[in-house]
Amino acid sequence: MKRSKWLTVTLVFALASVMSACGSNKSDEGASASPSASAAAPSESAPASTAAASEDEVKPEEGAKLVVWYSASEKALIDEAAKAFKEKYGIDVEYQDVGPDKSIEKIITDGPAGVGADVFLAVHDRLGSAVQAGVVLPNDLHEEESKANNSQKAVDAWTIDGQLYGYPMSVETTAVFYNKDLVPNGAAPKTWDEVIHFAKTYNDANAKKYAYMWEVGNGYWSWGYFGGYGAYVFGKDGSDGSDIGLNKPEGVEAAKFFESLHDILPIKAADIKADIKTSLFTEGKLAMNVSGPWQTQEFIKAMGDKVGVAEYPTLPNGKPMMPFSGVKGFLVNAYTKYPIAAKLFAELVSSEQFQQKNFELFGSLPSNKNVAASDKVTSDPFASVFLKQFDNSTPMPKIAEMNAFWSTHEAALSSLWNDQTDPQKTMDEWAKKMSDAIASSK
Numbered sequence: 001m002k003r004s005k006w007l008t009v010t011l012v013f014a015l016a017s018v019m020s021a022c023g024s025n026k027s028d029e030g031a032s033a034s035p036s037a038s039a040a041a042p043s044e045s046a047p048a049s050t051a052a053a054s055e056d057e058v059k060p061e062e063g064a065k066l067v068v069w070y071s072a073s074e075k076a077l078i079d080e081a082a083k084a085f086k087e088k089y090g091i092d093v094e095y096q097d098v099g100p101d102k103s104i105e106k107i108i109t110d111g112p113a114g115v116g117a118d119v120f121l122a123v124h125d126r127l128g129s130a131v132q133a134g135v136v137l138p139n140d141l142h143e144e145e146s147k148a149n150n151s152q153k154a155v156d157a158w159t160i161d162g163q164l165y166g167y168p169m170s171v172e173t174t175a176v177f178y179n180k181d182l183v184p185n186g187a188a189p190k191t192w193d194e195v196i197h198f199a200k201t202y203n204d205a206n207a208k209k210y211a212y213m214w215e216v217g218n219g220y221w222s223w224g225y226f227g228g229y230g231a232y233v234f235g236k237d238g239s240d241g242s243d244i245g246l247n248k249p250e251g252v253e254a255a256k257f258f259e260s261l262h263d264i265l266p267i268k269a270a271d272i273k274a275d276i277k278t279s280l281f282t283e284g285k286l287a288m289n290v291s292g293p294w295q296t297q298e299f300i301k302a303m304g305d306k307v308g309v310a311e312y313p314t315l316p317n318g319k320p321m322m323p324f325s326g327v328k329g330f331l332v333n334a335y336t337k338y339p340i341a342a343k344l345f346a347e348l349v350s351s352e353q354f355q356q357k358n359f360e361l362f363g364s365l366p367s368n369k370n371v372a373a374s375d376k377v378t379s380d381p382f383a384s385v386f387l388k389q390f391d392n393s394t395p396m397p398k399i400a401e402m403n404a405f406w407s408t409h410e411a412a413l414s415s416l417w418n419d420q421t422d423p424q425k426t427m428d429e430w431a432k433k434m435s436d437a438i439a440s441s442k
Contacts, residue, residue, distance in 0.1 A: 044248065146347075177307060228321040232245040309382050
């Protein structure tokens with residue numbers, strides 16, 4: 001999923017008071033919607049300590065039926081998982097088209113109203129808002145399995161205050177696609193010094209030829225510079241909303257290098273769009289195009305074996321760039337009538353079997369360690385590079401205060417890029433705007 005979708009962030013906190021529902025798509029008329037009692041106490045058919053129970057001992061609720069939210073473009077995966085779940089438990093699973101970029105905002109309103117999905121795919125960076133709103137249940141029945149089977153970075157992304165909520169499914173970050181016919185020796189430069197040298201010989205603004213391009217005004221796409229210089233948004237682990245690190249020395253040094261790159265990409269920030277980059281790249285005018293794994297098949301279809309992908313070039317400080325990354329996973333609605341069934345489905349659809357299927361069907365990068373280490377993944381020249389870059393990435397902070405970053409990033413980065421403003425002053429102003437936004441949201 002593109003980050004442009006992830007950035008469609010709306011500040012939805014509709015739980016100012018406890019809401020009573022008039023009904024549910026699964027409940028009898030007149031039943032009130034409230035967080036399921038089974039969130040704390042499982043059904044009688046399950047043992048008292050469900051966190052320690054094996055799946056064989058856990059049975060779904062009598063008469064359970066589930067609704068799952070997932071992207072329409074990848075519905076085939078849910079169809080297969082629903083069939084397997086039906087065969088195993090005799091429970092029907094209804095699919096509804098709600099993408100992971102919209103699911104948490106929607107569950108914050110639909111969950112308490114009794115019309116939300118039982119299980120839904122989401123992106124980890126909105127987890128803080130969901131937990132704050134009280135609309136998701138912990139991953140307790142399968143916590144140990146999820147932790148053991150998935151990468152530590154993916155597990156950490158779905159954990160808040162030591163509690164695992166999500167069922168990790170896939171990971172994604174960004175890297176550098178390149179045209180083998182255009183870059184020196186058919187391989188992407190490994191350092192920024194090499195990129196800059198190549199750009200000075202290749203760029204031709206009149207012919208719209210550029211060496212390297214990314215969406216400079218977007219905080220998701222530009223964070224790799226800041227992360228590589230050691231900057232942080234909220235505390236060293238992204239969880240301290242009171243510690244804004246953008247204007248600390250590391251962030252200022254990153255800002256200096258960031259704005260210096262305008263010399264090799266002399267275009268206004270607002271004029272660099274995803275579709276423009278794609279057109280220039282597939283037309284053979286752009287040598288290196290920063291994007292994500294979701295465009296791999298598109299580029300292969302358009303360019304054949306001319307296209308390759310590489311990790312980001314090393315920064316002048318000798319450190320690797322550290323781009324933002326996202327982890328997709330399933331969550332269980334706290335207002336579901338069938339929490340045990342919902343947790344069982346979330347575990348099944350995020351299992352090794354279905355992560356492997358997800359890669360085969362859509363090229364989605366697995367969070368499951370066994371799938372990531374499989375021959376099919378490691379031998380893939382694109383997936384293997386993106387997974388290496390994921391190792392050198394920073395999962396987006398997931399605390400609710402991150403909304404303040406997304407509401408201010410474009411103005412700050414555009415100011416640095418377009419106007420070449422003083423880095424310290426600009427980063428100070430950015431940090432203050434974030435602090436003010438956080439204060440006003442409380």
